Every structure is written in structure tokens, then in C-alpha cells.
Amino acid sequence: MKFENHNVFKKAQENMNLNEAMADENRWLRIHSINKKFDSFTALNDINLQIKKGEFLCLLGPSGCGKTTLLRIIAGLEAQDSGGVIMSGREIGNLPPAKRNYGIVFQSYALFPNLTVSANVGYALKSNRVEKAKRVSELLDMVDLNGTEHRYPAQLSGGQQQRVALARALATSPSLLLLDEPLSALDAKVREKVRQELRHLQKKLGVTTIMVTHDQDEAMEIADTIAVMSNGRVEQVGTPEQIYREPASRFVAEFVGSANWLSAQLSSDGKISLAGLPQKVMNEKALSSMVNVESTTEVTLFCRPENVQIEAHWQANSQAMMAEVERVEFHSGQRRACLSLCANRAIRILADVGPNDAGYPLLEVGRRVPVTLPAHSVRVFHGAEK
Numbered sequence: 001m002k003f004e005n006h007n008v009f010k011k012a013q014e015n016m017n018l019n020e021a022m023a024d025e026n027r028w029l030r031i032h033s034i035n036k037k038f039d040s041f042t043a044l045n046d047i048n049l050q051i052k053k054g055e056f057l058c059l060l061g062p063s064g065c066g067k068t069t070l071l072r073i074i075a076g077l078e079a080q081d082s083g084g085v086i087m088s089g090r091e092i093g094n095l096p097p098a099k100r101n102y103g104i105v106f107q108s109y110a111l112f113p114n115l116t117v118s119a120n121v122g123y124a125l126k127s128n129r130v131e132k133a134k135r136v137s138e139l140l141d142m143v144d145l146n147g148t149e150h151r152y153p154a155q156l157s158g159g160q161q162q163r164v165a166l167a168r169a170l171a172t173s174p175s176l177l178l179l180d181e182p183l184s185a186l187d188a189k190v191r192e193k194v195r196q197e198l199r200h201l202q203k204k205l206g207v208t209t210i211m212v213t214h215d216q217d218e219a220m221e222i223a224d225t226i227a228v229m230s231n232g233r234v235e236q237v238g239t240p241e242q243i244y245r246e247p248a249s250r251f252v253a254e255f256v257g258s259a260n261w262l263s264a265q266l267s268s269d270g271k272i273s274l275a276g277l278p279q280k281v282m283n284e285k286a287l288s289s290m291v292n293v294e295s296t297t298e299v300t301l302f303c304r305p306e307n308v309q310i311e312a313h314w315q316a317n318s319q320a321m322m323a324e325v326e327r328v329e330f331h332s333g334q335r336r337a338c339l340s341l342c343a344n345r346a347i348r349i350l351a352d353v354g355p356n357d358a359g360y361p362l363l364e365v366g367r368r369v370p371v372t373l374p375a376h377s378v379r380v381f382h383g384a385e386k
């Protein structure tokens with residue numbers, strides 16, 4: 001009996017250790033309650049984030065929202081007023097930069113112009129000459145820059161210089177890679193290529209990465225997780241798909257992708273109508289806090305153009321609304337139609353329709369078509385459309 005108890009205890013302990021280890025992996029880097037003011041201006045307001053080991057996190061937001069300040073605080077290049085940074089269970093928020101074990105890449109590359117590519121990449125390596133040369137060659141191989149060892153930064157293209165900066169940041173095999181708008185100085189084509197290479201390399205090395213960007217497409221393509229920031233706060237943390245499909249606030253919905261914003265009414269009994277036509281929404285729970293039992297409330301419906309459905313046929317018992325096609329444009333293999341609701345011509349809806357969708361052949365200017373806003377893709381926000 002005693003022996004059995006011992007085994008049960010041991011098993012429970014093992015499970016507990018496993019759970020703890022998993023919890024630790026899930027919050028390998030913890031940013032807790034970071035606040036930062038520049039004089040009386042609040043640049044960061046109570047920032048809390050958890051980053052998994054090996055995760056690629058993008059800090060996304062408009063200019064001035066505090067992304068770079070947060071990255072610099074994590075790097076120890078700026079001091080927070082309060083709060084801290086815990087890496088793998090250890091508080092590093094007050095350590096000098098050199099003790100924090102990260103590599104960093106800046107927008108401006110920040111290469112030493114008077115040093116060769118090799119010397120730039122090997123700059124932080126403390127090993128002997130032979131080992132250093134071996135490691136530099138390995139790193140240049142990794143970023144596909146073999147053969148450029150003896151060149152100077154000015155003799156390289158922007159994309160190549162940024163790859164040198166990346167190799168230099170990874171030279172000491174840091175646990176954390178910090179990237180401050182590393183691609184924004186590159187032209188569109190090179191940028192896309194380097195973006196894919198960066199993503200590939202990050203996954204291959206499994207290095208936990210935080211990248212600052214104001215480019216939503218870039219964040220969507222490259223990140224495992226996006227933290228959307230606005231005015232020194234984190235508005236939402238989620239996968240690219242969550243951020244896109246289930247924006248937590250109007251700010252997030254507007255910042256990421258294009259959308260329809262439609263003025264609608266919420267009646268005192270909790271029903272939504274658009275131009276008098278009943279609608280269903282995905283975030284129904286939010287309705288209870290918006291209902292005014294004494295009168296109708298103005299609300300705004302949000303729906304992405306690719307979720308708007310053009311039906312092939314009108315069905316009397318459906319939720320479809322009749323709309324007239326006002327304009328059709330051809331866009332990345334799809335048709336983008338601007339539709340005006342027959343029940344209220346001032347309400348216009350954008351619909352992106354692919355060639356395999358039933359409504360595709362119906363999209364001719366002047367034609368009337370049945371349109372549905374599927375409940376699973378419509379979110380309601382408080383207040384009238386601006």
C-alpha cells in the first residue's frame with residue numbers, strides 16, 4: 001500500500017514537473033507591467049506579453065505607438081520606469097545589454113563601414129582565429145553570402161547588407177533575436193525574398209524572435225503571434241488569423257486588412273437590423289452590453305469583403321438582401337464588387353468574389369444580386385459608423 005502511494009505520488013510529481021516545464025516553455029520570455037514615460041508623455045502603458053520558446057512574435061502598430069521603445073527596453077538599450085523582463089525564469093530587466101543574450105538587427109543595418117563582411121560578422125566572437133573563421137564561414141553560408149568575405153558593406157546591395165547584419169546578430173547563437181523594422185529599407189521585391197529567408201532561418205534555428213514592424217502584410221506572413229499596439233498599449237495578441245478574423249477592437253479591425261463598416265441598429269430586444277433587414281453576428285455575447293432597453297442603439301457591423309456572399313439565386317426564406325452592382329474591379333485573380341443595398345442605396349458593401357464562387361458570373365454593373373453577410377464573419381461594434 002505504501003509502495004503504491006509512493007508510485008502515485010511520484011507520478012503526480014512527474015506530471016507536475018511536466019506541466020511546469022510546459023508552462024515555462026509557453027512563457028519563456030515574459031514582459032510584465034512595463035511602463036515608460038518620456039517627460040510627461042506615456043510611451044508604454046502597462047505592457048504584458050508572454051512569448052513561447054522558438055516563437056516568432058511581431059510587434060505591429062502605427063508610427064509612434066511604442067514598438068521600438070518596447071524592443072529597446074527588452075534589449076536593455078532603454079530603461080523602463082517600472083516592470084520587468086523575465087527570460088527563462090530569470091529577471092533580466094535590469095541587466096546591461098551585454099548580459100541579456102540576444103542578437104539585434106536594426107533598420108539601418110548598423111554595419112561597421114570600415115570592416116569587411118567577415119570582420120563584421122565575426123565582431124562579437126571571442127574564439128581563436130581558426131574557430132572564428134570557421135564560424136564566420138558557417139554563418140555566411142547560412143545567409144547565402146559565401147564569397148563576399150573580403151568585401152566592405154558599401155560594396156553590397158541593401159538586401160545583402162541586411163543579411164550580413166542578420167549573420168552578425170546570430171553569430172554567438174543567442175537565445176533571442178530582436179529585429180527592429182529590419183526589412184523596411186529594402187525595395188518591395190528584395191523585401192519579400194529576405195522576409196521568406198528570415199522566416200525559414202528562424203524556424204530552422206528555432207531562435208525566439210521579436211520583430212517590430214508597421215507593415216501588416218509583413219506581420220501576417222512572418223509571425224506566429226502578433227501583438228497589435230496602439231498609443232503605448234497592447235490592443236490584442238493572437239495568431240495572424242485571429243487578429244484578422246476576430247479583431248478585439250475597432251482599432252485592430254481597421255489597422256489590419258480592408259473591411260466593410262456598416263451602420264446598423266440594435267433594438268431594445270437585442271435584434272440587429274441593417275437597412276431594416278435582420279442580421280446575425282458572431283460576437284453575440286457583446287450585444288448584451290450594448291442594448292439600451294428604452295431605445296434603439298446605433299451600432300456598426302464589420303465584415304471582410306471576402307466573406308460577403310453573392311448568392312446564385314434568390315431564396316425567399318434566406319437572410320439575403322438584394323443589392324445592385326455599382327462597380328466591378330479585377331484584383332489579384334478575384335472580382336471586387338461595390339454593391340449598393342436596394343433597401344437603402346446609401347449603404348454600400350464591398351465583396352471579393354473568386355472565379356469558383358456561385359456569384360462570380362453575376363457581377364455585371366447594374367445587375368441586382370442577392371447578398372448575404374454570413375453570421376460567422378460579422379462582428380458588431382458599439383457606436384455609429386464614423
Ligand SMILES: Nc1ncnc2c1ncn2[C@@H]1O[C@H](COP(=O)(O)OP(=O)(O)OP(=O)(O)O)[C@@H](O)[C@H]1O
Binds near residue numbers: 061066
Ligand atoms: N528618447 C525619447 N525621448 C522622447 N520621446 C521619445 C523618445 N523615444 C521615443 N519617444 C516617443 O515615444 C513614442 C513612441 O516611440 P517609438 O519609437 O517607440 O514608436 P514606434 O511605434 O516604434 O514608431 P515608429 O514605427 O515610427 O518607429 C513616440 O511618440 C516618440 O516620439
